[in-house]
Amino acid sequence: MADAVSLVDLKFEYRKGRPVLDIPSMRVAAGERVFLFGPSGSGKTTLLGLMAGVLRTTVGQVQILGQDLVKMSPSQRDAFRGSHVGYIFQLFNLIPYLTVEENITLSCRLSPERRKRLGGKSLEAAARDVAARLGIDGLLKESVTALSVGQQQRVAAARALIGTPELVVADEPTSSLDHDHRERFIELLFEATKAAGSTLIFVSHDRTLQPLFDRAIALPEINRASKLEAAA
Amino acid sequence: MVVLSLAWHSLKNRKLTTWLTVISIALSVALLLGVENVRTGARESFSNTISGTDLIVGARGGSLQLLLYAVFRMGSATNNITYASYQHFAEHPAVAWTIPYSLGDSHRGFRVVGTTNDFYQHYKFRRDRKIEFAAGKMPEGIFDVVLGSDVVDALKYKVGDKIVIAHGISTKTIQDHADKPFTVVGILKRTATPVDRSVYISLYGIEAVHIDWSDGGPPMIGEEVPADKIKKDELKIKQITAFLLRTKSRIDTLRLQREVSTFEDEPLQAIIPGVALAELWRTIGFAEDALQVVTLFVLIVGMLGMLVSLYTSLNERRREMAILRAIGAGPMKIISLLVLESGLLAIAGSVLGVAIIYGLSFVAQPLIEQQFGLYLPVQPPTSTGYIYLGAVVISGILIGFVPAVKAYRNALLDGLSVRL
Structure with missing residues (x-):
């Protein structure tokens, strides 16, 4: 089985001559739960953007599930992300004018590929199942603005997980939660990704969470660009 | 979706x-x-200020001027036309009806129109709307008057009131026909056209108020003819200002227009209202x-x-x-x-x-x-x-x-x- 993520000689810069990322190699095996950490500004979110195919580089390889995003057209990358990747933001994950259920099913409604992955289940049933797993099935008809931050993050996780994408990327999803909620959220996320068979890349600067994961990757250590900057 | x-x-x-x-x-x-x-x-x-009329006929002059005084009651005619000429065309075999207008007098700023009862029967506006009476009836006597709705709104007259007609069209006229008052017998319904802004009497009425006038001036003292002495069949209508004309068959309109403009007895002109109105609209458009x-x-x-x-x-x-x-x-x-x-x-x-x-x-x-x-x-x-x-x-x-x-x-x- 191909690696979930395989980066080779990846380089990225927002402005010419100011590289943010220069990663000779990074691999994440399928089904792995990886803790990716680094200080603020070390390029974590940029790396996630590249892995999700939102940002684009022309140098190196970004292989996700065996396919090279660098070689894809922008619309192919959008379609690929829509069907194979679940993404959780640090905060404000939800569209404010949709209900919890509409937010969860939005990815399936936007992407026909993702919709097919439900395997004939109705959108409502799929949303109910994934919400039940995350303990928010009582909130499906609520407006998202009425939810607590912890509940909002669970809705975001449900949306990332619906349709069982192969890769789930979470960008500091727990940084705004208190300690108890943090552990509980990660537990639920693990259960749900395990049930979906998804690979999880979890980004944080909070090293106390590290022991919960299979493996940890320190971005500054694999990123030559940050060393360059430190040297300069 | x-x-x-x-x-x-x-x-x-x-x-x-x-x-x-x-x-x-x-x-x-x-x-x-x-x-x-x-x-x-x-x-x-x-363009529907006047309808159903095929030609407007008046003394030769500007066509715009004729349109203005005959339809919009604005400005005045330079010349009148003889009643004989009018009768010639009124009795023309191709003509269905005519409405004569005799203009030149006014009542408190409103134009007085001398006409016949053909006006009430045939005049049309806004395609096929006819003149209707809000009160009263068509005039019969020499000194009967019918008022347009604007006149009534402004001056608050009612049927039975007596009014006096002034000579000339200025509001500040000093000469009026006070010796021959008219009685309001009818009030017209609102038409939203210049018809509302006029006072209507018969051609005989026009003739009657001027009977004792000579050389464009009022009668000398002692020469006035009292109103009750005037009889309809003694009055002789000599001239009118313009007339509206409807052909029996509209195909004849152009031929008749040519006939009017080449009329030998006196210089006349005929305009087609639709054409003249469109021309006027272009200038103010x-x-x-x-x-x-x-x-x-x-x-x-x-x-x-x-x-x-x-x-x-x-x-x-x-x-x-x-x-x-x-x-x-x-x-x-x-x-x-x-x-x-x-x-x-x-x-x-x-x-x-x-x-x-x-x-x-x-x-x-x-x-x-x-x-x-x-x-x-x-x-x-x-x-x-x-x-x-x-x-x-x-x-x-x-x-x-x-x-x-x-x-x-x-x-x-x-x-x-x-x-x-």
Whole structure:
């Protein structure tokens, strides 16, 4: 089985001559739960953007599930992300004018590929199942603005997980939660990704969470660009 | 479909700005259609000031002048025509009916029109509307008078009142026919045409008030003829000012017009009212162009309002766009979301605008007709109206591309992190 993520000689810069990322190699095996950490500004979110195919580089390889995003057209990358990747933001994950259920099913409604992955289940049933797993099935008809931050993050996780994408990327999803909620959220996320068979890349600067994961990757250590900057 | 539902929910979520935008577009659309309505209504009212008349005949002179004094009761004739000439054409085999006008006197600023009862029977305006009486009846006696509705509104006369006719058409006339008062026998219903602004007596009445006048001056003392001594069959009508003519078959109109202008007994001219009215409208029509230009600017301002409101909402919606990008929405979806939103706003604005203008013209139609003499038919938009509506929706959609492209570039720039 191909690696979930395989980066080779990846380089990225927002402005010419100011590289943010220069990663000779990074691999994440399928089904792995990886803790990716680094200080603020070390390029974590940029790396996630590249892995999700939102940002684009022309140098190196970004292989996700065996396919090279660098070689894809922008619309192919959008379609690929829509069907194979679940993404959780640090905060404000939800569209404010949709209900919890509409937010969860939005990815399936936007992407026909993702919709097919439900395997004939109705959108409502799929949303109910994934919400039940995350303990928010009582909130499906609520407006998202009425939810607590912890509940909002669970809705975001449900949306990332619906349709069982192969890769789930979470960008500091727990940084705004208190300690108890943090552990509980990660537990639920693990259960749900395990049930979906998804690979999880979890980004944080909070090293106390590290022991919960299979493996940890320190971005500054694999990123030559940050060393360059430190040297300069 | 998803994008449409997103656009719909997103607009609903921003109720206040959405409503304000829709209302501002609706008002510009209503104004645009309203002006268009007034424009066509004015032109229609104008060209239907007189109808059913094939030719207007008067002494030779300017055709515009003839139109003005015969139809609009404005200005005055340079010359009269003899009653014999009138009779020649009135009895012409190709002529269905005629209405003679004898002008030159006034009553407190309103023109006095000497005519026959053919006027009440045959005169038509606004296609097929006839003169109707609000009170009283057609005049029979020499000193009977019928009043137009504007005259009654201004001077508060009622049937049975006595009025005095002044010589000449100035309001400050010092010569009047006080010795021969007229009795109001009829009041006309409102027509919203110049018919309302006149006082109608018979040709005999005109002749009677001038019977003892000579050389354009009032009678010498002792030479006055008392009103009760005047008998209808003793009066001899010598001249009139103009007459309206209807042919039996309209094919004869041009032939008859030529016959009038080549009439040997005296120099006459005949004009076709429709042609003359269209000519006159062209000379005063620049006002409508100006009106239209102003309205277009109002519409542009309304559309710019929409652009501003969509554009300013983008900053608070950067997060939303990042989320949509993260779950697989490509640039096309982001662009179509915003274009759909502006399209929906433009459509909603147009629909509301049409509703406003219809509601308004339905309510205001009688008032406008009464106040301004302008008859505005409540009818579906004209083809120009449809073009305007189409242009509003299309420009709404096109305008949507401005914030859409900006949102797309934001999304590219932001990636998955949003710099707020």
